[in-house]
Amino acid sequence: MGTVVGTVEDRRDMFEGSAQTRITPFSSTNQIGNPVVYKLVRVSGDGSLVPATDEEILEVNETDMHIASDACQTVGYLATDEENSEVNETDMHIASDACQTVGYLPAEVIPSRLSQLESSEAINSGLLQYDNVQPYTDQYNEEMSQKVEQEERLGNVHGSQMPSTPPDANIQCSNENNFFEEDQVHHEALLQEPIPFSLNVQDECKMNESDKIERCSNAATSPKETTLSAAAKKPDFSRVRGEICLDNLPIKALQETFRATFGRETTVKDKTWLKRRIAMGLINSCDVPTTNLRVKDNKLVGNQEKSNDVTNAISNDMGGDVRATKVKDAPSSTDHVKGHSNASGNILGGNHYYVSDDYSSEQRAAKRVRKPTRRYIEELSETDEKQQNEKSMIPSKDQRLSAEKSEVRSISVSSGKRVTVTRMVSLAGSEIEVPYVSHVRRSRPRENIMALMGCHSSCLEDKTSATESNLNLSPSQLSSDVVNRDSVENSASRPVQKEFATSDDNNEEHIVSEVDQDMEPEDTESSGNSSDDNNNIGVPIMQGGTLRRKHHRAWTLSEVTKLVEGVSKYGAGKWSEIKKHSFSSYSYRTSVDLKDKWRNLLKSSFAQSPSHSTGNLKKHGSMHIPTQILLQVRELAEKQSQ
DNA sequence: CTTAGGG
DNA sequence: CCCTAAG
Numbered sequence: 020m021g022t023v024v025g026t027v028e029d030r031r032d033m034f035e036g037s038a039q040t041r042i043t044p045f046s047s048t049n050q051i052g053n054p055v056v057y058k059l060v061r062v063s064g065d066g067s068l069v070p071a072t073d074e075e076i077l078e079v080n081e082t083d084m085h086i087a088s089d090a091c092q093t094v095g096y097l098a099t100d101e102e103n104s105e106v107n108e109t110d111m112h113i114a115s116d117a118c119q120t121v122g123y124l125p126a127e128v129i130p131s132r133l134s135q136l137e138s139s140e141a142i143n144s145g146l147l148q149y150d151n152v153q154p155y156t157d158q159y160n161e162e163m164s165q166k167v168e169q170e171e172r173l174g175n176v177h178g179s180q181m182p183s184t185p186p187d188a189n190i191q192c193s194n195e196n197n198f199f200e201e202d203q204v205h206h207e208a209l210l211q212e213p214i215p216f217s218l219n220v221q222d223e224c225k226m227n228e229s230d231k232i233e234r235c236s237n238a239a240t241s242p243k244e245t246t247l248s249a250a251a252k253k254p255d256f257s258r259v260r261g262e263i264c265l266d267n268l269p270i271k272a273l274q275e276t277f278r279a280t281f282g283r284e285t286t287v288k289d290k291t292w293l294k295r296r297i298a299m300g301l302i303n304s305c306d307v308p309t310t311n312l313r314v315k316d317n318k319l320v321g322n323q324e325k326s327n328d329v330t331n332a333i334s335n336d337m338g339g340d341v342r343a344t345k346v347k348d349a350p351s352s353t354d355h356v357k358g359h360s361n362a363s364g365n366i367l368g369g370n371h372y373y374v375s376d377d378y379s380s381e382q383r384a385a386k387r388v389r390k391p392t393r394r395y396i397e398e399l400s401e402t403d404e405k406q407q408n409e410k411s412m413i414p415s416k417d418q419r420l421s422a423e424k425s426e427v428r429s430i431s432v433s434s435g436k437r438v439t440v441t442r443m444v445s446l447a448g449s450e451i452e453v454p455y456v457s458h459v460r461r462s463r464p465r466e467n468i469m470a471l472m473g474c475h476s477s478c479l480e481d482k483t484s485a486t487e488s489n490l491n492l493s494p495s496q497l498s499s500d501v502v503n504r505d506s507v508e509n510s511a512s513r514p515v516q517k518e519f520a521t522s523d524d525n526n527e528e529h530i531v532s533e534v535d536q537d538m539e540p541e542d543t544e545s546s547g548n549s550s551d552d553n554n555n556i557g558v559p560i561m562q563g564g565t566l567r568r569k570h571h572r573a574w575t576l577s578e579v580t581k582l583v584e585g586v587s588k589y590g591a592g593k594w595s596e597i598k599k600h601s602f603s604s605y606s607y608r609t610s611v612d613l614k615d616k617w618r619n620l621l622k623s624s625f626a627q628s629p630s631h632s633t634g635n636l637k638k639h640g641s642m643h644i645p646t647q648i649l650l651q652v653r654e655l656a657e658k659q660s661q
Numbered sequence: 662c663t664t665a666g667g668g
Numbered sequence: 669c670c671c672t673a674a675g
Contacts, residue, residue: 571669595663610663615669618666 591659624649
């Protein structure tokens with residue numbers, strides 16, 4: 020999990036509640052260069068701050084923090100005495116724009132019994148943000164003012180939350196990149212981003228701390244830096260002040276400021292937007308190193324949706340302790356960590372900025388968002404994976420039966436990294452290392468991969484499959500099956516298969532010698548009574564480096580017959596049923612295969628019948644399906660359709 | 662995991 | 669056949 024680092028400011032005086040967990044901004048001036056870091060602590064009954072336990076942190080990580088604030092330096096949270104809340108997922112909604120002050124809802128406000136709904140209502144009503152916070156705001160503000168002044172003297176103009184963070188830190192903050200990439204797009208939306216809550220907060224702050232404001236505005240004599248510092252000093256009014264101060268600046272100056280702040284040029288000419296950006300830039304700091312992740316998230320909408328909800332401060336799940344923490348990206352990030360990182364990134368990094376983006380609303384509009392294809396995701400991760408060594412991303416779940424797929428996936432990822440993936444194959448007690456690829460999909464790698472792998476891999480692969488087939492297939496079974504089949508079915512299908520097999524063998528011999536021997540029996544037999552779905556018939560073979568064929572297993576007449584039979588019995592669409600009953604012996608035919616075959620049968624049957632029942636003579640290779648069967652198929656089809 | 666469809 | 673999206 021992320022490392023939680025930071026110092027805790029002594030603000031115990033601010034809290035009068037019972038045990039609480041809160042996040043304190045990291046404000047040590049010693050650790051320059053560190054982005055804002057929060058430490059999770061609990062305020063115990065006596066007011067002392069107790070470092071959060073791992074357990075608590077974990078809980079926090081599972082918590083959804085929602086920050087609706089515009090320049091949210093404020094962390095709102097609820098705390099109750101109920102440590103062991105049944106609610107694992109807590110949504111924290113932070114609607115305050117103001118102060119580094121941590122808004123909180125005293126335990127008293129939320130009876131432990133209070134339902135989530137009620138809690139959220141309470142929050143929505145603003146209890147959380149104001150009524151409770153106010154009592155100590157004055158005190159706090161004074162404190163802050165002093166602090167700010169100190170900091171100012173020290174020359175720490177920048178970090179509001181992180182006085183210790185040098186300008187550079189801000190500039191390098193990854194959010195920023197993301198922000199700007201979409202500047203144009205979001206521009207308008209941002210302008211229209213009136214966040215009710217924030218506004219309220221601002222007003223509130225103004226009213227309550229007018230004296231402070233005055234101070235600030237006074238301080239903000241110099242256009243740029245001063246303004247910034249003012250904003251930085253007081254998270255509370257950062258935005259307000261920022262706007263006020265920046266208001267006087269011409270667009271050009273704003274742009275310059277922007278550049279100075281972010282180290283990036285901007286063409287935006289919108290004052291408001293610029294001001295916001297600048298303010299944000301100064302206020303927000305995050306170390307979400309993975310740009311791609313964020314992009315991904317945006318695409319995935321998931322986060323945005325959340326953010327959106329937050330913005331509207333709609334539903335708040337409050338239960339027991341709410342804890343939040345910022346997680347720094349750990350190098351070895353798993354999916355989990357990744358997710359959390361993102362979450363924190365959103366929170367602290369300013370993803371909430373998108374909150375009211377109209378841009379994303381379009382995507383959200385559709386109830387069912389069109390999710391990016393896996394391939395797309397993979398591509399993304401491949402592109403950016405540079406930062407992460409995640410390869411353990413594949414859930415254990417995938418690892419077993421759907422091994423094919425998971426393997427494929429991992430391959431693609433790893434291939435992007437140019438990492439050679441191998442796996443151990445046990446062979447007669449000893450283990451041999453073979454390219455990971457070899458077992459992909461019915462012992463067949465993807466076409467492109469094959470191409471990349473070249474002859475060598477193919478050899479290995481073949482070897483592997485041969486090995487497996489050896490282990491799995493028993494000659495006796497095969498032969499018996501063959502006999503059975505021959506008697507039952509027409510001779511037509513057989514020749515075709517044999518043909519393929521033979522040619523394959525011949526070609527293969529040039530490439531690999533030992534494989535053939537192993538395969539030989541199977542080719543001859545090729546009937547699928549094998550317990551495994553590795554059938555050599557379908558084994559891809561490289562011919563001059565080109566993929567000649569996919570694992571293809573021609574449908575025999577008997578199979579077709581069984582299929583038709585099965586359909587008539589169980590009905591089309593009950594492929595799994597049919598497979599279970601009629602194809603129990605053909606392990607290589609999956610329900611999908613059946614479905615596909617049926618589809619083809621329908622196609623051919625309807626295509627053919629109108630004209631002639633004569634020729635099932637399709638162009639070549641394809642099996643000649645007896646007219647009778649086709650008729651049967653048609654009947655069934657019609658029957659089914661009704 | 663199973664289906665339905667597109668490729 | 670393969671690959672995916674949806675249930």
